[in-house]
Structures are given as C-alpha cells and as structure tokens.
Amino acid sequence: xxxxxxxxxxDLLNAIVNIVSEDSSYEYIMMVLKKFVEMHEEKFPxxxxxxIDLDKLRVDEDxxxxxxxxxxxxxxxxxxxxxxxxxxxxxxxxxxxGLVNDLEYLGITIEKKKK
Numbered sequence: 001x002x003x004x005x006x007x008x009x010x011d012l013l014n015a016i017v018n019i020v021s022e023d024s025s026y027e028y029i030m031m032v033l034k035k036f037v038e039m040h041e042e043k044f045p046x047x048x049x050x051x052i053d054l055d056k057l058r059v060d061e062d063x064x065x066x067x068x069x070x071x072x073x074x075x076x077x078x079x080x081x082x083x084x085x086x087x088x089x090x091x092x093x094x095x096x097x098g099l100v101n102d103l104e105y106l107g108i109t110i111e112k113k114k115k
Contacts, residue, residue, distance in 0.1 A: 005071050008102045009050065010059040011095075012075065016083075017057060019091055030054050036078060044074045072106030079108065 002008075013033065020029040034052040041047050049063035063071070079088055092100060103109075 002068075002102050002105045003098070004061075005063045005066060005068055006059050006061050008099065008106065009063060009071065009075070010057070011099050012103065013050075013052075013057055013059070015091055015095055015099075019087075019094060027054050030057065032082065033057070036082060040074065040077070044070070046071065047074065068106055072103075072108060075103070075106060076108050 017026065017029050017033070030052055031054065034054075037047045037050050037052060046063055046066040049060040049066075051058045051060070083091075095103075
C-alpha cells in the first residue's frame with residue numbers, strides 16, 4: 001500500500017539529510033535542499049508545503065492534495081540534479097523496502113544492487 005505524499009517526501013528527504021550529513025554537515029545539506037526547493041517554486045508550486053530551515057525539515061499534510069505523479073517528477077528532478085547515481089544507490093540501500101516501493105510508484109526507479 002502506498003503511503004501519503006507527506007510521509008514519502010518527508011522520509012526521502014530525511015534519509016538524504018542523514019546520509020549526506022554523515023560525511024558532510026547537517027547544515028550544509030539543509031542549505032542545499034532549501035535552495036533547491038526555493039529555485040523550483042515556480043515550476044512546482046506545491047513545494048511551498050516543504051519547509052526547510054537549517055535546523056528542521058517539515059512537510060505539510062496539504063501536500064497530500066497534490067497529484068503523486070507531479071511530486072514524483074519534482075523528486076526525480078531533485079535526485080538527478082543534486083546527486084549521482086552512486087549516491088542514490090547508497091540512499092536506496094538504507095531505505096525501508098516500503099519507501100522504495102512508494103518511490104517506484106511515483107516514477108523514481110533506481111536499481112537496488114545486492115550488497
């Protein structure tokens with residue numbers, strides 16, 4: 001069963017923040033994500049439901065009213081723009097299987113190679 005847009009986006013962004021901050025700083029990845037979201041407000045108006053500050057990340061439940069396929073397009077642009085395929089393989093390996101399935105439903109497919 002596919003979870004809500006809010007949970008999918010929140011979980012993916014949190015996973016990215018956690019993984020990047022292992023080898024960088026928490027503040028750095030939050031700044032990068034915040035800037036990316038701000039730069040895409042015109043093309044993807046629903047990003048107003050994603051609040052990113054240097055110390056917290058929050059996805060408003062109003063994002064659930066947005067078509068999941070449009071959210072998938074935004075997430076795909078974000079992933080392809082900010083991160084390499086190798087990095088996303090590392091992220092995917094650390095995600096719960098349910099979230100991987102949710103992302104595939106949104107059109108984000110990254111081959112999960114065996115460990």
